[in-house]
Amino acid sequence: MTAVGTGSGTGTYVPKPGAAPLPRMIAAQAALETKMLLRNGEQLLLTVVIPTLLLVLFSSVDIVDTGSGEAVDFLAPGILALAVMSTAFTGQAIATGFERRYGVLKRLASSPLPRWGLMTAKTVSVLVTEVLQIALLTGIAFALGWSPHGNPLAVLLLLLLGTAAFSGLGLLMAGTLKAEATLAAANLVFLLLLVGGGVIVPLDKFPSGAQDVLGLLPVSALSDGLRDVLQHGAGTPWGDLGILAVWAVVGLAAAGRWFRWE
Amino acid sequence: MRTEPVLQVQALVKRYGGKTAVDGLDLVARAGVTAVLGPNGAGKTTTVETCEGYRKPDSGTVRVLGLDPVRQSGELRPRIGVMLQSGGVYSGARADEMLRHVARLHAHPLDVDALIERLGLDSCGRTTYRRLSGGQQQRLALAMAVVGRPELVFLDEPTAGLDPQARRATWDLIRDLRSDGVSVILTTHYMDEAEQLADDVAIIDAGRVIAQGSPEELCRGGAENTLRFTGRPGLDVGSLLKALPADCTAAELTPGSYRVVGKVDPQLLATVTSWCAQHGVMPDRISVERHTLEDVFLELTGKELRA
Ligand SMILES: Nc1ncnc2c1ncn2[C@@H]1O[C@H](COP(=O)(O)OP(=O)(O)O)[C@@H](O)[C@H]1O
Ligand SMILES: [Mg+2]
Numbered sequence: 001m002t003a004v005g006t007g008s009g010t011g012t013y014v015p016k017p018g019a020a021p022l023p024r025m026i027a028a029q030a031a032l033e034t035k036m037l038l039r040n041g042e043q044l045l046l047t048v049v050i051p052t053l054l055l056v057l058f059s060s061v062d063i064v065d066t067g068s069g070e071a072v073d074f075l076a077p078g079i080l081a082l083a084v085m086s087t088a089f090t091g092q093a094i095a096t097g098f099e100r101r102y103g104v105l106k107r108l109a110s111s112p113l114p115r116w117g118l119m120t121a122k123t124v125s126v127l128v129t130e131v132l133q134i135a136l137l138t139g140i141a142f143a144l145g146w147s148p149h150g151n152p153l154a155v156l157l158l159l160l161l162g163t164a165a166f167s168g169l170g171l172l173m174a175g176t177l178k179a180e181a182t183l184a185a186a187n188l189v190f191l192l193l194l195v196g197g198g199v200i201v202p203l204d205k206f207p208s209g210a211q212d213v214l215g216l217l218p219v220s221a222l223s224d225g226l227r228d229v230l231q232h233g234a235g236t237p238w239g240d241l242g243i244l245a246v247w248a249v250v251g252l253a254a255a256g257r258w259f260r261w262e
Numbered sequence: 263m264r265t266e267p268v269l270q271v272q273a274l275v276k277r278y279g280g281k282t283a284v285d286g287l288d289l290v291a292r293a294g295v296t297a298v299l300g301p302n303g304a305g306k307t308t309t310v311e312t313c314e315g316y317r318k319p320d321s322g323t324v325r326v327l328g329l330d331p332v333r334q335s336g337e338l339r340p341r342i343g344v345m346l347q348s349g350g351v352y353s354g355a356r357a358d359e360m361l362r363h364v365a366r367l368h369a370h371p372l373d374v375d376a377l378i379e380r381l382g383l384d385s386c387g388r389t390t391y392r393r394l395s396g397g398q399q400q401r402l403a404l405a406m407a408v409v410g411r412p413e414l415v416f417l418d419e420p421t422a423g424l425d426p427q428a429r430r431a432t433w434d435l436i437r438d439l440r441s442d443g444v445s446v447i448l449t450t451h452y453m454d455e456a457e458q459l460a461d462d463v464a465i466i467d468a469g470r471v472i473a474q475g476s477p478e479e480l481c482r483g484g485a486e487n488t489l490r491f492t493g494r495p496g497l498d499v500g501s502l503l504k505a506l507p508a509d510c511t512a513a514e515l516t517p518g519s520y521r522v523v524g525k526v527d528p529q530l531l532a533t534v535t536s537w538c539a540q541h542g543v544m545p546d547r548i549s550v551e552r553h554t555l556e557d558v559f560l561e562l563t564g565k566e567l568r569a
Binding site: 010011012013014015016017018019020024025028029032035036039040098099102103104106107109110111112113114262 | 340370
C-alpha cells in the first residue's frame with residue numbers, strides 16, 4: 001500500500017472541513033422539511049384537504065346548528081384553529097416520529113447543524129406551512145361570504161401561542177412513542193379534537209359539565225379565542241391565551257425533558 | 263505524515279440496561295484506514311457511535327481528533343463524516359436531494375454532481391429513498407459521510423449486503439480517501455475487507471479488543487498454514503490425522519469441506535493426496551492458504567467470525 005496522504009490520489013477528497021453559516025443551515029433544513037411535508041399525500045390530506053372540505057361543506061350545507069349569523073363566520077375561525085392543529089400537532093408529530101424511527105434525526109445530530117438549529121428549522125417549516133394554509137383557507141372563506149372583525153395582532157398572538165402549544169405536544173409524542181403509535185394516536189387525537197374541540201360543533205351543544213373540561217383543550221381555547229376576535233370583534237382574549245400559554249409551557253418543557261432522538 | 267492518534271479510546275464501558283455491550287475497550291487509531299473487525303454483536307456499532315458523540319461512556323474516555331465527542335460536539339461535528347449502519351435519510355427524499363442538503367450544511371463541500379456520478383447514484387433518478395435498493399441506500403449514506411470534506415470518516419459496515427461491483431466501488435473510494443489524507447474508521451465483519459483496505463486492524467469480540475496490528479502482523483502471529491480441499495462428505499478424518507505429522511490438525515468444517523492446519527510443505531501435500539488416493543477420494547479444489555484474519559479470529563476466540 002502507498003503511504004497515507006501522499007496526494008497520490010486525485011486530491012478531490014483532501015480534507016477541508018467546516019460548518020456552513022448557521023442561518024444558511026437552518027434555512028436549508030427548513031426548506032427541506034417543508035418540501036418533504038408538501039410532497040407527502042397523507043400530510044396534505046390532513047393539512048389542506050380536510051380543513052378545506054369541512055369549511056366548504058359546513059358553510060354551504062346546514063348540518064350543524066352554528067347559532068345566529070352566517071355559518072362561515074362561525075366556522076372560519078374554528079377551521080383556522082384546526083389548520084394550526086393539523087400542522088403543528090398531527091403533521092409534525094407523525095413526520096418527526098418517522099424521522100426518528102428511520103434515523104434521520106440521528107444522522108442530522110452528527111451533522112454540523114446543532115440540535116436546536118434542527119428544532120428551529122422545524123418551527124420555521126411549520127410556520128411556513130401554516131401561512132400557506134391560512135392564505136388558502138381565508139381565501140375560500142372570503143369567497144363563501146366571510147366577514148371577519150377584530151384586531152389582527154390578537155389573532156396573530158393566538159395563532160403563535162396555539163402553534164407553540166401544539167408543537168410541544170406533537171414533539172412530546174414523536175419523541176417518546178414508537179412511530180406507529182404516534183401515527184395512530186396523532187390521528188385519533190385529531191379526530192377527537194375535531195369533534196369535541198369546538199371546531200365545527202359549538203361547545204354549548206355538549207352537557208355543561210363536559211363543556212368546562214372541553215373548554216380547556218388547546219384547540220378549544222384557540223378556536224374560541226379566534227371566534228371571540230374574528231366573529232364578535234372582542235379585544236384580546238386573555239383567558240384563551242392563558243390556557244394556550246399553559247399548554248405551550250407544559251408541552252415544550254415535557255418534550256425538552258423526554259424527547260429521545262433515537 | 264501525521265502520527266498523533268485521530269482516535270483514542272481508553273477502557274470504554276457501555277451498558278444497555280444490564281447488558282454490557284462494550285467491556286473495557288482500548289483502541290488507538292492513527293491516520294490511514296483502521297478496520298474494527300468483529301462478529302455481529304461484538305460491540306462495533308456501540309463503540310463507533312460513542313466516538314461519534316451519540317452515547318456517553320458509562321466509564322472510560324474517548325477522544326476524537328483530540329476532542330471529547332459529547333462535550334465538544336459542536337467543534338467536532340463539522341470535522342467528521344458519519345455513515346450509520348442503516349437509515350439516516352427522509353423516506354420521501356430523493357438521493358440527490360438529500361446529498362445536496364448535507365452538502366449545504368458544510369462550508370466547502372465536494373462537487374455533488376461528481377460524487378453522484380462516481381458512486382453511480384445517478385441511477386436513482388427521481389426515486390425516493392424508501393424505494394431505493396439496499397445497495398443504493400448504502401452508497402447514498404457513504405456519499406453523505408464524505409460530502410462535507412471531513413478529516414475523519416466513520417463507516418459502519420459500509421459494504422454489508424452489497425453486490426461485488428458496488429463493493430469494489432466502495433473500496434476504491436476508501437482507498438482514494440486514504441491517499442488524499444482522510445482518515446477512515448470502518449467496521450466490518452468481512453475479513454477480506456479488513457485485509458484489503460486497512461493499515462491497522464482491531465479485532466473485537468464481546469466488547470473488547472483482542473488483537474490489534476497491521477494485517478501482516480496479525481497473520482504472521484501463527485507460523486502455520488492451512489490446506490483446504492473438498493471431497494465426499496463424511497470422510498474418516500481420524501484416519502487422515504494418523505497419516506499426518508503429529509502437530510497437524512484436520513477437520514471437516516462443513517460437509518465435504520476439509521481443512522488441515524499445520525506446517526504446510528510439499529511433503530504434507532503429498533501425504534494428503536496419497537491418503538486421498540488410498541481412500542478413493544478425488545480432492546477437488548485443493549488449496550494452500552496463508553494464515554488469514556479469519557484464522558486469527560478463530561484461534562483467539564474459538565469461534566468462527568461469521569457464526
Ligand atoms: N440500543 C440497544 N439496546 C440494547 N442492547 C443493545 C442496543 N444496541 C446494541 N445492543 C446490544 O449490544 C451488543 C453490541 O451491539 P453492537 O454494538 O450493535 O454490535 P455490532 O455492531 O458489533 O454488531 C449486542 O449484544 C446488542 O444486542
Ligand atoms: Mg453494528
